[in-house]
Amino acid sequence: MEKPQAGARGRNGNGGRAERSAQRDPERTRASILAAATQEFAENGMGGARVDAIAERAGINKRMLYHYFGDKEQLYLAVLEEAYIGIRTAEKSINLSDLEPEQGIAELAMFTWRYFLEHPEFLSLLGTENLHRARWLRQSTRLKELHSQLMGKLSELLDRGRAKGLFREDVDPLHLYLTMAALGYFYLSNQYTLSTIFGRDLAERPNLEGWERHIVHVTLASIRR
Template identity: 50%
Template sequence: MAKAKRTLTWQRDPEGMRLRILEAAKQEFAAHGLAGARVDRIAASAGANKRMLYYHVGNKDELYLAVLEGAYDKIRSEERGLDLEHLDPPEAIRRLIEFTWNYFLRNPEFLSLLQTENLARAKHLKRSTKVKSMHSPFVEMIRTVVRRGVESGDFQVAIDPVQLYISIAGLCFFYLSNSATLSVIFGRDLLDKKAKDERLAHMVGLVLAALTGRSAEMLDVVKAPKKRAAVAQTL
């Protein structure tokens, strides 16, 4: 009876079934990595069976690549909604940092997937026909913000947009992906609210100081992290 019910669901809503499979796979790969992930667990979590999984997505490697592509598409899609082109350049960079930080906090499975794929030397990502095209508009968006900042006199340097984003993402990623060991080493909980607010203020101040040539104190980002963090949560 249960098998017949699954078959009817599959036939009535094939796209819904595919999305459930991808969500279950994302959680499985994030928790266990590619090597430790099990197709039978993914199928069971999605309310499917292996035959349905292979039909909708493909084998394990194809499923993993589809999850990776979906993860990148999700963050790039949300970044496009930031509307950075219509903000003053310093505020646009501030918003990008706040978004990146809070996105990583809300989506820890994204960080796990990145770690898994980097351990594989991007072997699967290199096969993607979609990922590179996702990033070109995003890079151009940052390039435009930097150019406007230089033209307005807000920024002192026309920094490479790719380097700028890697620096922003790196400041967020390293802290969060290593928070367990760093908390032990430095004897403080790096994931309590106060520590996270301080980290966000530090990153905003650091990046804007590099771009503007002004100190973080002059930029008013160190002494009021709570207010800024609250704004970031609403983005």
């Protein structure tokens, strides 16, 4: 993340350390705007988010927000792009080649679940984006090129499992991915209405753990012979 600054030598008079001035720091300002905007958009959606609130959260002047991002819509797009890049990056780091097919599928299901659990802002942004029928996602050339890493890994595991006679012949990798994602997404994104209606707090530890086991169980049951 730290980009070496031009003319860093002797800068600031603090013995060549790569520290930037406490007063001016474009990278840090940009990053804190993006972080604040992520929070604000995730909490309030596109229509409910307030530019002034983002500026205040970020501890910067509103003018800077326009300076770095153009306008509210472009800032939202930057937030969305960063969120997608986050999950795609995390997906890359999974290594399944040593695992048995069933264990590999289970790992992917748990990865998806845990990523959703640890990144509620990502779920929320997905919800907002879908409310607007992917208006900004469709605009983003960056994101359209950013394919899910999971689909390839899933296909490879399915092939191996099929060869071993473990999985059914007609499993569609997309259906499998959607199944895992759906079970995690719905439980978490709808936890507030569900908890209210069923009078059972879905966010409690044992319930979360139970649902993780359930996702793995359902996913595997749906593809086994």
